[in-house]
Amino acid sequence: MSETTVDAATTDYYQRSVAGTDEGDQELRPRSELTAAELMREVGAVLRMSEADAAKLGDLPDDPDDDQTMIINMGPQHPSTHGVLRLMLELQGETVLRCKPIIGYLHTGMEKTGEQLTFAQGGTNVTRMDYLSPLANELVFSMATEKLLGIDGDIPERAVWIRMLLAEMNRMSSHLLFMATNGMDLGAVSMMIYGWREREEVLRFFQEVTGLRMNHNYIRPGGLAADLPAGWRDGVLRILDMLPERLDEYDTLMTGQPIWRERLQGVGVITPQEALALGATGPILRSTGVEWDLRRDDPYLRYDEVEFDVVVGSYGDAFDRYAIRLAEIRESMRIVHQILDKMPGGDYRIQDKKVTPPPRARIDESMEALIHHFKIFTEGFKVPEGEVYVGIESPRGEIGCYIVSDGSANPYRMHMRDPSFVNIQCLPHMMRGGLVADAVAVISSVDPVLGGVDR
Amino acid sequence: MSEQNVVHVARDEYLDSIKALADDGYTMCVDLTGVDYLELTGRAVPDGVVAERFEVVVNLLDMRQRRRVRVRVQVPADDAVLPTLFDLYPGTEAMEREVFDMFGVEFDGHPDLTRILMPEDWIGHPLRKDFEVGRIPVQFKEAHA
Numbered sequence: 001m002s003e004t005t006v007d008a009a010t011t012d013y014y015q016r017s018v019a020g021t022d023e024g025d026q027e028l029r030p031r032s033e034l035t036a037a038e039l040m041r042e043v044g045a046v047l048r049m050s051e052a053d054a055a056k057l058g059d060l061p062d063d064p065d066d067d068q069t070m071i072i073n074m075g076p077q078h079p080s081t082h083g084v085l086r087l088m089l090e091l092q093g094e095t096v097l098r099c100k101p102i103i104g105y106l107h108t109g110m111e112k113t114g115e116q117l118t119f120a121q122g123g124t125n126v127t128r129m130d131y132l133s134p135l136a137n138e139l140v141f142s143m144a145t146e147k148l149l150g151i152d153g154d155i156p157e158r159a160v161w162i163r164m165l166l167a168e169m170n171r172m173s174s175h176l177l178f179m180a181t182n183g184m185d186l187g188a189v190s191m192m193i194y195g196w197r198e199r200e201e202v203l204r205f206f207q208e209v210t211g212l213r214m215n216h217n218y219i220r221p222g223g224l225a226a227d228l229p230a231g232w233r234d235g236v237l238r239i240l241d242m243l244p245e246r247l248d249e250y251d252t253l254m255t256g257q258p259i260w261r262e263r264l265q266g267v268g269v270i271t272p273q274e275a276l277a278l279g280a281t282g283p284i285l286r287s288t289g290v291e292w293d294l295r296r297d298d299p300y301l302r303y304d305e306v307e308f309d310v311v312v313g314s315y316g317d318a319f320d321r322y323a324i325r326l327a328e329i330r331e332s333m334r335i336v337h338q339i340l341d342k343m344p345g346g347d348y349r350i351q352d353k354k355v356t357p358p359p360r361a362r363i364d365e366s367m368e369a370l371i372h373h374f375k376i377f378t379e380g381f382k383v384p385e386g387e388v389y390v391g392i393e394s395p396r397g398e399i400g401c402y403i404v405s406d407g408s409a410n411p412y413r414m415h416m417r418d419p420s421f422v423n424i425q426c427l428p429h430m431m432r433g434g435l436v437a438d439a440v441a442v443i444s445s446v447d448p449v450l451g452g453v454d455r
Numbered sequence: 456m457s458e459q460n461v462v463h464v465a466r467d468e469y470l471d472s473i474k475a476l477a478d479d480g481y482t483m484c485v486d487l488t489g490v491d492y493l494e495l496t497g498r499a500v501p502d503g504v505v506a507e508r509f510e511v512v513v514n515l516l517d518m519r520q521r522r523r524v525r526v527r528v529q530v531p532a533d534d535a536v537l538p539t540l541f542d543l544y545p546g547t548e549a550m551e552r553e554v555f556d557m558f559g560v561e562f563d564g565h566p567d568l569t570r571i572l573m574p575e576d577w578i579g580h581p582l583r584k585d586f587e588v589g590r591i592p593v594q595f596k597e598a599h600a
Binding site for chain 2: 103104107109111112116147276277278279280281290292297298385387388389391398400402404406412413415417421422424425454455
């Protein structure tokens, strides 16, 4: 626990802000200031080690005067930290001995905000958390709300399939951006432009469908904000026709290229036991060879009606994580092809007066419809008491939404289990013993989104 | 697996219950979070459970048998302490820090119980229900007067 040196009642905010620049207890302390037990504990903060590993660590010099280790600060404004991730690294020469991620720079209290907004408004809030997979956030929030309302089985087929289409397109756009940033972090700068270019094509499709490139608030409790626009099929097909060729270019540019492989293979290795213990999900867990994908293992929407493969790696290194994401783009394309064939007709939202506003045309002719519309958008709809947890597979792993409702129109508590928040705990473990130059490759391969980490 | 499987445990049995579940095959701790029930003190809880102000909710996952369980434990406001799950699931390190930061629930035996999202000198725990929503003036050190 931290000692606060500033009087709680002080109104001198300058004093408080100066005090706030000292990170105090969060910082990585010099090795010499740590007792052996604390050091072990800190190592354990990453993972419990075997006796043999712990013994090896004891060989490191701990004399502060011989100046062999150095603690340096990386971030929060470092370009390769994907936003505002700050790392404190203890180095011995070029080797990383310890690493501690420090987060919170992007914390805006979105879970608190979620309590102030109604269930109908909540989508605008959650979509901004993990801003590279906004549709996954909206989807899990809507699914949790629907479960509380008891209408999760009554969502029209068309709405469910559209949700699936968008979730997979979002997976593609998110992984394409990973291709771009991963390439840029490792010096393949042209890759940055290619990845961004392809992602933009997908975002353009989102713009046609939802009206916005990001932060859509398109998936809402009860269904969707609107039906797919005319010509959506052509938009999807254009992307599906364009991508295979471009992905083959990525293979030429990166996958088979010796420099790329040298740079990633064997870097940032994590074992299945470690990944499971740390709660890692998504491509990080799958890179270790654990076949776990909620789309297959806990099918939601209609994932049990489409065929796809769960791609796993075998070494748990940065190259596996890269290759898995590249392969997952191809798998998502395969799913989207099947969705195009199976897209049913029908309504795009549930016709439940409680959660669905009346159609626009009815508002012009019916006073009741106008009142109804007004009430849904000002007061929201009441959700029965209860608590619920729903988890789905976002591009980064399991995103979960835990909602407690007290029977009113606002969630009593809305918690998001964000995959990035849990996954960055793997960083110290992946980095230990590696080179400082590989630290960037390791951060990149975890693909954290700080908007989701800090919420 | 999507059914909601909830278990209430008493605080003094918390660690043992989670241990038993871990031995039973729940290999991953997916989530650990808290709820402040200050405004819902009279809420419905199963027989034998005494409703307290805070509740810590632990989500465990058994990958082999594809099942989940949600463990809920009541934590009184005047003694908001729980044993840490760190030794069972190292991945709870950040989650317990977040609950400490946001609710002020302490985790006994946690290796690094410091604020994780809020600034170090922050006063109060933001997700508590008696923590008001509002704004504070922000000053920049180098700003011109």
